[in-house]
Amino acid sequence: MHTQNLPFKYPSKPTPHSLPSNLLLTFPSMAPASALRFPKTVCVMDASGTLAASLTDRLLQRGYTVHAATVRPGELKRLSGDENNKRLKVFAWDPFDFESIVDALTGCSGLFYSFEHQRLSYDELAAEEEVRAAHNVLEACARTETMERVVFSSSITAVVWSENRKSMADIDERRWSNPSFCRKFKLWHALAKTVSEKAAWALAMDRGVDMVSINAGLLMGPDLSLSSPYLKGAAEMYEDGTLVAVDLKYLVDAHVCVFESPSAYGRYLCFNHVISSPEDALGLARVLSPDMPFTPSSEDLRLSKQRIQNRKLNKLMMEISSGEVL
Numbered sequence: 001m002h003t004q005n006l007p008f009k010y011p012s013k014p015t016p017h018s019l020p021s022n023l024l025l026t027f028p029s030m031a032p033a034s035a036l037r038f039p040k041t042v043c044v045m046d047a048s049g050t051l052a053a054s055l056t057d058r059l060l061q062r063g064y065t066v067h068a069a070t071v072r073p074g075e076l077k078r079l080s081g082d083e084n085n086k087r088l089k090v091f092a093w094d095p096f097d098f099e100s101i102v103d104a105l106t107g108c109s110g111l112f113y114s115f116e117h118q119r120l121s122y123d124e125l126a127a128e129e130e131v132r133a134a135h136n137v138l139e140a141c142a143r144t145e146t147m148e149r150v151v152f153s154s155s156i157t158a159v160v161w162s163e164n165r166k167s168m169a170d171i172d173e174r175r176w177s178n179p180s181f182c183r184k185f186k187l188w189h190a191l192a193k194t195v196s197e198k199a200a201w202a203l204a205m206d207r208g209v210d211m212v213s214i215n216a217g218l219l220m221g222p223d224l225s226l227s228s229p230y231l232k233g234a235a236e237m238y239e240d241g242t243l244v245a246v247d248l249k250y251l252v253d254a255h256v257c258v259f260e261s262p263s264a265y266g267r268y269l270c271f272n273h274v275i276s277s278p279e280d281a282l283g284l285a286r287v288l289s290p291d292m293p294f295t296p297s298s299e300d301l302r303l304s305k306q307r308i309q310n311r312k313l314n315k316l317m318m319e320i321s322s323g324e325v326l
Helices: 050-061 098-105 124-142 179-184 188-207 234-240 248-260 278-288 311-322
Strands: 041-045 065-070 088-092 110-113 149-155 211-216 244-246 266-270
Touching: 041 050, 041 098, 050 065, 050 110, 050 248, 065 098, 088 098, 098 124, 110 124, 110 248, 124 149, 124 188, 149 188, 149 248, 179 188, 188 211, 211 248, 244 248, 248 266, 248 311, 266 311
Parallel strands: 041 065, 041 110, 065 088, 110 149, 149 211, 211 266
Antiparallel strands: none
C-alpha cells in the first residue's frame, strides 16, 4: 500500500483554486436566520481553526450568542465584521485543562467541537491527544446542565480504512475505519479521528449526551496543500471510490443544520465533491499545487467508481432548506 502517493501527477499549467463545476453538488439555501425562533448561547471549540472561525461567524449572523473557545485567543480572527460584537465572548481554552472547558461551556445549550492540532505533523501521539481532549470535552458537556446538543467534527478518514474495504458495498456513516489497519500503514490522521470519535461516542452514550457527528471530506480552501495529513492514502482512496472533498460554506451549513434539526441523529458524511475521474483528479491537482508543471499519466488516472454515499445528510439538508423540520 503506497500511502503517500496521490492519484494523479500535476497538470502542465496552473488554474484557479477550484474544482470542476460538474463535481459540485448544490442544494437550496438554508432557512434564513429569522426562522430561528429562539436564538441560543452556543460554544465553538477551537474557534481559531478554519472551520470553527467560519462557523462562529455564521452563528453570530443567525442570532446566536457564541462562546468562542480557543487556545490562541489573541489570534482569533475578526468575526462578523465587528470585533466588539456583544454576542461574541472569547475564552482561553486548553483541551487538557478541564476547568477551562467547563468555563467556556457555562450557560451554553450547544457545542460545536473540532480539534486543531498544535503539532507540525500527525503521528501516533496525536491520536492519544485527540482521545484525551474528546474525553475531557464530552465529560464537561455531561456536567453542563444547560447542554442540549454536541456537534462533533470528525473526518471521512474515520470511515474508509479497513482490510476488507474493497469488498464492501456502498460505504456510508455506518462504517468505521479499523485502528489496527491505520497503525499498520501509519495513517495517523485516520487513526486520530477514528479513536477520538469512538471515545466521544462511548462517553456520550454512557452519560446521556445528545451528540451528532459530521465526518467531513477533504476541506477545500486557501490553506489546503499537499502536506494535508488527510491526503495520506489518497491514491488508495481514489481507487476505492472514496476520495471526496467539501467546500467550507457547505461544511458550515451542515454543522448548523444538524444542530438546529430536532430529527438529526448519529453520524453524517459531509462532502460535495467526488474525485472519481481523470478530470476530477486533475482538478484537485491544480488546487493542491497550481505552480508545479507536470504532465498527467493516463495509467494513473483511470476512472474509479464512487462507492461512498452521503444520502443521510443530503436528505436532512433538503428538509431544512424546505422548512420541513423547522
